[in-house]
Amino acid sequence: FMLPGQEHAHAQAVSEAMEQARESVAGMVGCDPFEIVFTSGGTEANNIAIRGQLLGPNRTGRQDAVKTNGGHVLVSSLEHDSVIAAAQSLQSIGFEIEFIPCDPDGTISPDRVESMLRKETRMVCLQLANSVLGTIQDVREVADICHNRGVSVHCDAIQAFGKLPVDVSQLRADTVSISGHKFYGPKGSGAIYVRRGLHLSPIWFGEPREMGLRPGAENVPACIGLGAAASLASRCESEVNDNYHELRERFLKGLRDAVNVELNVWCESTSSIGNTIAIEMPHDVRRIQKLARQLVFATAQSAQPPDEMTRSLLAIGCSESQVARTLRISMGWTTSRDQVDRATEMIAEASDLCGT
Secondary structure, three states, X not given: OOOXXXXXXXXXXXXXXHHHHHHHHHHHHOOOHHHEEEEOOHHHHHHHHHHHHHOOEOOOOOEOOOXXXXXXXXXXXXXXXXXXXXXXXXXXXXXXEEEEOOOOOOOOOHHHHHHHOOOOEEEEEOOOEOOOOOEEOXXXXXXXXXXHOOOEEEEEOOOOOOOOOOOHHHHOOOEEEEEHHHHOOOOOOEEEEEOOOOOOOOOXXXXXXXXXXXXXXXXXXXXXXXXXXXXXXXXXXXXXXXXXXXXXXXXXXXXXXXXXXXXXXXXOOOOEOOOEEEEEOOOOHHHHHHHOOOOOOEEOOOOOOOOHHHHHHHHOOXXXXXXXXXXXXXXXXXXXXXXXXXXXXHHHHHHHHHOO
């Protein structure tokens, strides 16, 4: 219950635990501890990265957002709602937001990004891994292109941590978002990597904490829990990645053997995180979902505005009927071969019933 900034022994112990957690997160992402800022999750990290850069001082430290009448921001068509909404919130003060089209294989072409850059482009937002398709983007190549033109890069890497090793020094992005619950940390915990030398402005105000970017008392349990999860993830990410790909192949083979029609796995040939699979089934997947009630998987929401799953599928060229026939299934660290086999049986049985 102590605040880490207070001047007594108990508070100092809390402060030491917080810094150990910061070191653990830095070890997982491959940076120095002072480049890690704790947040309440990935959504806040994305907002600080985008609004903190575009509304704050530029690389030279000058406050110039108003003087330049905003600027141009490129956002990939596969981004999370928190990235898109944070960018679009700046339109009212003169920023122009333009979306980068996605190729049918679920990737954003670095050449396309380069062709869309302008003299007034301030930032490019490009996620590392998509939560629906699982596809992995070439953030490093895009970052090199952008930096050669003086453009900053924000990378939402939330879906990648805990599933494959990620080194921010190799990504070369200026800011990188992290969410604790994606690798079994506490919900409501997260962090943002801020490249050394980059100046961000806070997006709300009060007592300056977390390098002046977050006001208010630190959420000590969430930060320490995030550090513990990061420590575990950094030790087993390579093993987890290999296991995910083994389970993925087992699942797809089992399902294709059990279902009597050809199944379309979206972006199957593209490099992806192993635990995330989007499959087009022969029937509306909401009917399959009702029949396979014990199995938890995601389907696109038909209500407006379109959810992330709908947007991602439309971005690769899916029709509305294909979106309605697509389910997304994901696996976790504790998913077993028996569970994978049972899942294929449930989906196959439900699909057969839909066809009768």
